[in-house]
Amino acid sequence: MSAHAPAAQGLSDCREAWVKALEALAQDDDRIVAVVNDSVGSSKLGGFQKKFPDRLINVGIAEQCMVGVGAGLANGGRIPFVSAAGCFLTGRSLEQVKADIVYANFNVKLVGQSSGVAYGELGPTHHSIEDFAWLRLFNTLTVIAPSDAWETAEAVKWAATHEGPVYLRLSRMAVPELDVPNRVFRVGQAELVRKGGDVTIVACGTTVHLAVAAAEALQAEGIGARVLNMATINPLDEAAILAAADETRAIVTVEEASIRGGLGGAVAELTAANRPVPVERVGFPGFVPTGSVEWLFNEFGLSAAGIAAAAHRALKRAKA
Amino acid sequence: MSLQNDTVARIKEKALWMRRRAFKMVYDAQLGHPGGDFSATDIIATLYFGVMNYDAAKPNLPGRDRFIMSKGHATGALYTVLCAAGYFPEDWLATYMQPRSMLNGHPNRNYLPGVETNTGPLGHGLPVATGIAIAGQITGASYRTFVLTGDGEMQEGSNWEAAMTAGNRKLENLTWIVDRNRLQQGAGTEETNGLDPLDKKFEAFGWDVSMVDGHDAEALLAALSAAPTGKPRAIIANTTKGKGVSFMENKASWHHGVPNDDQFATAMKELI
Numbered sequence: 001m002s003a004h005a006p007a008a009q010g011l012s013d014c015r016e017a018w019v020k021a022l023e024a025l026a027q028d029d030d031r032i033v034a035v036v037n038d039s040v041g042s043s044k045l046g047g048f049q050k051k052f053p054d055r056l057i058n059v060g061i062a063e064q065c066m067v068g069v070g071a072g073l074a075n076g077g078r079i080p081f082v083s084a085a086g087c088f089l090t091g092r093s094l095e096q097v098k099a100d101i102v103y104a105n106f107n108v109k110l111v112g113q114s115s116g117v118a119y120g121e122l123g124p125t126h127h128s129i130e131d132f133a134w135l136r137l138f139n140t141l142t143v144i145a146p147s148d149a150w151e152t153a154e155a156v157k158w159a160a161t162h163e164g165p166v167y168l169r170l171s172r173m174a175v176p177e178l179d180v181p182n183r184v185f186r187v188g189q190a191e192l193v194r195k196g197g198d199v200t201i202v203a204c205g206t207t208v209h210l211a212v213a214a215a216e217a218l219q220a221e222g223i224g225a226r227v228l229n230m231a232t233i234n235p236l237d238e239a240a241i242l243a244a245a246d247e248t249r250a251i252v253t254v255e256e257a258s259i260r261g262g263l264g265g266a267v268a269e270l271t272a273a274n275r276p277v278p279v280e281r282v283g284f285p286g287f288v289p290t291g292s293v294e295w296l297f298n299e300f301g302l303s304a305a306g307i308a309a310a311a312h313r314a315l316k317r318a319k320a
Numbered sequence: 321m322s323l324q325n326d327t328v329a330r331i332k333e334k335a336l337w338m339r340r341r342a343f344k345m346v347y348d349a350q351l352g353h354p355g356g357d358f359s360a361t362d363i364i365a366t367l368y369f370g371v372m373n374y375d376a377a378k379p380n381l382p383g384r385d386r387f388i389m390s391k392g393h394a395t396g397a398l399y400t401v402l403c404a405a406g407y408f409p410e411d412w413l414a415t416y417m418q419p420r421s422m423l424n425g426h427p428n429r430n431y432l433p434g435v436e437t438n439t440g441p442l443g444h445g446l447p448v449a450t451g452i453a454i455a456g457q458i459t460g461a462s463y464r465t466f467v468l469t470g471d472g473e474m475q476e477g478s479n480w481e482a483a484m485t486a487g488n489r490k491l492e493n494l495t496w497i498v499d500r501n502r503l504q505q506g507a508g509t510e511e512t513n514g515l516d517p518l519d520k521k522f523e524a525f526g527w528d529v530s531m532v533d534g535h536d537a538e539a540l541l542a543a544l545s546a547a548p549t550g551k552p553r554a555i556i557a558n559t560t561k562g563k564g565v566s567f568m569e570n571k572a573s574w575h576h577g578v579p580n581d582d583q584f585a586t587a588m589k590e591l592i
Binding site for chain 2 (some may be wrong): 033054055057059060062064065067068069070071072073074075076077078080095096099100103104105106
């Protein structure tokens with residue numbers, strides 16, 4: 001386990017929101033079951049297990065079996081939430097995710113816990129920074145990385161009612177609630193967190209609040225930064241990205257993931273093919289050195305200063 | 321004739337039709353896996369015409385018995401049994417592996433009624449079947465789940481993960497049949513990565529184990545219909561790859577071999 005500082009005031013570990021939402025849904029719908037790989041504790045499912053002992057299926061340390069069992073439970077009319085550390089859920093059982101869940105189109109919810117570099121010091125074996133790129137290739141899999149506790153709960157509720165495969169990418173990092181009035185969770189639509197006309201910062205998951213902080217810093221320098229919360233990585237809200245390319249001069253993408261193939265990759269593909277504008281991708285270049293999650297974020301520019309610097313680089317490349 | 325004899329006769333009649341029709345599909349497409357189709361044919365015919373409860377007109381009935389074809393390449397056997405069972409009309413079989421056919425080289429449940437899950441990569445069927453059986457266990461449903469794997473396929477570790485899970489959960493509603501033809505794509509199973517003794521392995525994982533002649537409909541019927549024992553059931557069905565056609569039997573090369581005109585004519589003469 002990664003040693004984290006306790007959540008500072010006003011910050012919350014989104015896993016609490018995940019289990020609270022799941023337990024409430026399970027109370028009302030007995031088709032909802034949880035499937036885990038000895039990950040009851042790390043998925044915070046102890047309370048679920050107490051309330052619904054028969055509906056918590058622990059296959060032990062056997063991820064391929066876990067994902068296959070999820071498909072089978074869906075065949076048997078259940079709504080399984082298959083919850084495990086993101087690195088193992090996606091990497092170890094990628095072929096089961098492909099064939100048994102997405103290609104077979106079963107109504108299974110895959111829940112990647114402690115994603116990104118949450119297990120900082122444990123190293124790249126335990127990081128899940130490749131998952132966006134791997135899973136985004138499955139065009140019929142909905143991939144969602146919620147930005148805060150509220151959005152986590154909304155995403156869990158949406159997944160339970162949506163008929164089809166979903167990957168929810170959750171974190172254990174404590175994050176603040178986004179300050180957006182009258183929020184409505186819309187899958188597949190970017191959320192406008194902050195208006196701005198010079199540059200657009202597209203972020204997801206744990207990095208959205210950092211994008212907001214960067215936009216505030218840029219504002220102080222007279223640069224207007226639009227911030228989009230792109231919680232749904234797949235399908236991508238292409239209209240919002242193309243509008244950003246038209247209405248602002250450059251785009252910065254920010255994700256707690258590899259800069260190859262994930263959110264940054266998706267935005268770069270889309271803009272290069274349709275509206276070439278400078279795109280700077282903030283994230284991890286590949287395997288990262290050991291260090292705490294806080295150190296890794298700062299080292300690789302996942303910070304207000306790092307994102308603002310990326311915005312400057314992008315604007316420097318942009319046409320006046 | 322007794323009811324039992326009627327059932328066995330019907331299974332044999334369907335199995336003969338399946339072999340002839342599957343071989344025609346492979347001959348027409350010049351693609352397929354006929355060796356494995358023929359080792360599995362009698363097992364599958366026994367399931368659909370002697371054991372399973374289903375309504376082909378309502379393929380999604382929650383209480384249906386389920387059959388999972390883990391050796392997904394044996395689509396000649398699977399598609400012909402589903403056709404014979406009434407899931408779709410015979411003219412669909414003529415589209416086998418043609419562009420945009422619903423009869424893909426490996427089965428897709430979203431295309432074809434009666435297909436329970438998508439298989440093809442080996443080692444996927446048993447975990448999915450285990451999940452279906454768990455759904456039955458936790459809801460108290462009375463349906464049974466059957467899964468057919470190849471034997472070479474046992475080299476995939478995912479099977480052993482699921483074998484452990486099913487054994488520990490005492491899934492007596494789950495029956496696993498191993499098509500033990502002792503040949504995989506390139507060579508014999510024992511010279512590749514040996515599996516014996518399979519029975520002792522399954523017993524150690526908490527399964528009720530029996531061995532049968534996988535081409536003897538009567539023996540298969542008895543093994544598949546035996547009363548539950550409180551454990552998941554594994555049936556090692558000893559079979560012959562390419563069963564029924566002299567020049568194909570026990571030849572690994574017929575794993576995905578396809579017949580020329582003379583071979584097709586010879587096979588049609590032998591399959592009567």
